[in-house]
Amino acid sequence: MSTVSSAVSATAFAFAPISPDNGFRQPDYWTWCPSIIRAPDTKAGGRMRWHMFASRWPKWLPFHPGWMVASEVVRAVAERAEGPYEFAGVVLPARGAEYWDGRSTHNPTIRYHGGRYWLFYMGSTHPFADFAPENAGELDTDHPACIVARSMKRVGVAWAESVRGPWHRLDGPVLPTKPGTFYSFLTSNPAPWIHNDGRVTMLFKARAWRGHVRGPMSIGLAEADEPGGPYRVVNDSSGPLFSPEPPVRFGEVEDPFLWQEGGEGGVFRMIAKDMTGRLCGQAHAGILAESRPGAGGKPLDWRPGTPPLAYRRELGYTDGTRRTVGSMERPFVHFENGRPSYFCAAVSNGKNGFSDATETWNVVLPLVSGETLGLASGEGEPMPCP
Template identity: 30%
Template sequence: MQRRQFLSQLSILTTGACFAQSGAGSYFAGDEAEFAKHIKPVGRALEMEGYYVWCNSPILGEDGLIHVFFSRWDAKKGMGGWIKGSKIAHAVADTPESPFRFVETIFAPRAGFFDATTCHNPLITKVDGKYCLFYMGNSNGKTNTKRIGLAFADSLNGPWTRPDKPLLEAGAEGAWDDHCTTNPAFIKRNGKYWLYYKSWNTKDYETSTDPVVKGNRKYGLAIADKLEGPYIKYEGNPVIDFSYKGNNCQFEDAFVWQEKKKIKMIARDMGFYNHEDGLLMQTKDGYKWDLPKIAYYGAEKYIQQPPPPSYLKKYGRFERPQLLFLNGKPAYLFTASQGGKYMTSSSFIFKIT
């Protein structure tokens, strides 16, 4: 019996058949990215009583500290409070694995502007000698006014020059991206400024029969000659579209970086494999992307958690992946995850070995 089991297992390995992963169903050999083999959980950070914490974007400062720009909102608003009351805050730590210290709230909603009701999706980077904070704001507490903005500062401690107008508008009525622009991902490439953004079509959103996830989220690309724009949308958009798979397969939460001669992207899965994993993709030209592989799995693979309260519907998965670079290489993976000490949400960090 033992011999038969051994031969059976050997056959599975050599033919590339399915392998099981805790909490994430079955996959085929080769579906896992090399990246997934080199992450180890550090644990939760930025657990704040009375708040949901989301969208953690890290960077190494000139002061040697790890700076994180993140979204947070009043826990009384529930998880859905991000759409109508999120603020962007700043925290620092001595190392990526040290406790983070709250510094200040840097962006709060401003009446009369595109970010009048929320400030969310921070992405911090340094470009052309200045710090750039991409983010999303909306003006009516709904998704159809979500727009990407870009703020500047000479120091991670500010002061920040905040935009009066969005960096990128939604498409014309009927376009695939006529609903919003959000979830910014950015690189400078060959002297140009490349902005990847998430959007979807308003009609698809309004006629969707899915009670939880409406519309079909895709990613487009806009390129500018100057950092401050204007950003011109690529005529072949969307560059990432999984709707062909059926079952409302979608894509969101992208983060992009350059490695050697390729652009890489880590993101949250919304149906390609499931809704718990992270995805890793790459491209040579920035337009045509290879099929995704698994970058990380659901929480059950890495940690044990108590049963979730009924109000946490995204419990057990890691969203909004962002990378911390040290010595020019990806060193830590920052994500957002529901649960934690206060059963709201917080940062969850992995070390890349």
């Protein structure tokens, strides 16, 4: 599989300028992981509104690894896709260490199919006491709570008949780990695509045990006959689709987002965070990759897109200014009438990813037309508004 090592200037996605109040933020929380859907709001007389599902955790915790032990999935609402969004409530709160997702919920992706809203997410648990502002400084990646919580990360699904809930959570993850595989340590960051018949094709992040420690990130492929599962890992024996370990397959990427163009039989495309910049030319920017369906319609053979750089870590504003952000992660694309219309991302200030961030927020960027993007028109995601 080929890779791209030189910087490129063109981007696959082009964004319209945004206003300063775009998106969703909360001053006392780190906000991350945006995913939007347009749906009727019973508290607004059934009027169609925009709902953003996101993750948050208190700012008195460090950004990283605070999310591992205290993140919760929330919902915010807006009259326009671009926002501003107002906090509407906690969707997946902590529910006790005995549950697989009892201490942290993160990485939400919202979908609608078959009369239900499906919320894909990462859940985790650990047996240690809650942190408080007084001892938050003790939390780092070597803290036992963090070590255990990382190893307990699993992919799960919740569902509801209304975008407001109540949400039905499962007693176990839909994508558990498996010894002897590339996902023996954790499964996380679900990127589902729901087909018209209800089948699900899903990319996910994985790590394997390497002795008594974790290995690097890789990407796997799972599928199910319906959104609630059960899920099967397609590349169980053949190894990860994306991995920095020999034999290198593409490289190290994170936060995949998956869609299929033109309906069944169409090209699968993925955008993801390039961890090093070796693939798209800018570290932590977005890479575009594509795969034509192989045997059984499965996207197993991935190649760099044209162009491979999906987006830069840069925001443009309506006053003409531009800003390079420290992070631009967790990409999510909203489709309308089969075309990509809005691009969501979690961003941070600072210059070194989120390591020096003092503020994070979620943005919703209007996309230019599909023709300009070079992205084919098709059926789009079967995510109708009820």
